[in-house]
Amino acid sequence: QVQLVESGGGLVQPGGSLRLSCVASGFGVDNYAIGWFRQAPGKEREGVSCISSTDFSTYYADSVKGRFTISRTNAKSTVYLQMNSLKPEDTAVYYCVARPVLCSNWRTDNYNSWGQGTQVTVSS
Numbered sequence: 001q002v003q004l005v006e007s008g009g010g011l012v013q014p015g016g017s018l019r020l021s022c023v024a025s026g027f028g029v030d031n032y033a034i035g036w037f038r039q040a041p042g043k044e045r046e047g048v049s050c051i052s053s054t055d056f057s058t059y060y061a062d063s064v065k066g067r068f069t070i071s072r073t074n075a076k077s078t079v080y081l082q083m084n085s086l087k088p089e090d091t092a093v094y095y096c097v098a099r100p101v102l103c104s105n106w107r108t109d110n111y112n113s114w115g116q117g118t119q120v121t122v123s124s
Contacts, residue, residue, distance in 0.1 A: 001113045002026035004034075004096040009118030012086055018120060020081040022096035033103045034072065034079040035059075035111070038092035038120075047106025048094070049081060059103050064090075086122045093117040 008020040024034060035050030049070040050059045058070050069082040083090065097111035104110040 002029045002032055002098050004098060004113055004115035006094065006096045006115045006118040009094060009120045011121045011123065013124050014086060014088060014122055016086050016122070017082070017084045018086065020083065020094055020096075020118060020120070022079045022081075022115060024077050024079070024096075024098060029098075030076045031101055032098040032113070033101060034096065034098045035103060036070070036081050037095045037097055037106075037108065037111070038090075039095070039117075040089075040092040043092075045095070045108055050097075050103035051079060052102050054101065057103070061106070083120070086120075088122050090120060091122050092120060094120050 003025045005023045012018050031053050033052045036048040037045045038048050039045040048061050051070045051072050067085045071080045095117045096115040098113040099111045
């Protein structure tokens with residue numbers, strides 16, 4: 001497992017933007033796919049986006065395609081989630097997650113490392 005620390009959450013108006021950061025540390029972090037899940041009040045956690053450790057392939061949930069962009073530093077230890085055109089339904093706690101090498105489907109038990117989460121609130 002690796003250790004994950006998120007930052008960048010906050011309050012933003014509908015249509016606005018935020019950038020979340022996830023700093024990963026630990027042995028072998030270069031070989032981990034890193035992604036994001038979110039959990040809104042009263043709802044189950046859902047996968048948002050993921051980037052692999054090999055060719056930096058990216059994956060997005062249908063609900064965020066075209067609005068969110070995931071990226072990773074060349075050192076592979078920091079992952080960003082740029083969120084544009086935010087909607088009230090994007091309000092949730094966002095968790096950074098990791099699993100070895102490649103992204104997987106959006107089952108939570110496929111990701112064995114989780115951060116503490118950062119709150120994103122989209123409201124006017």
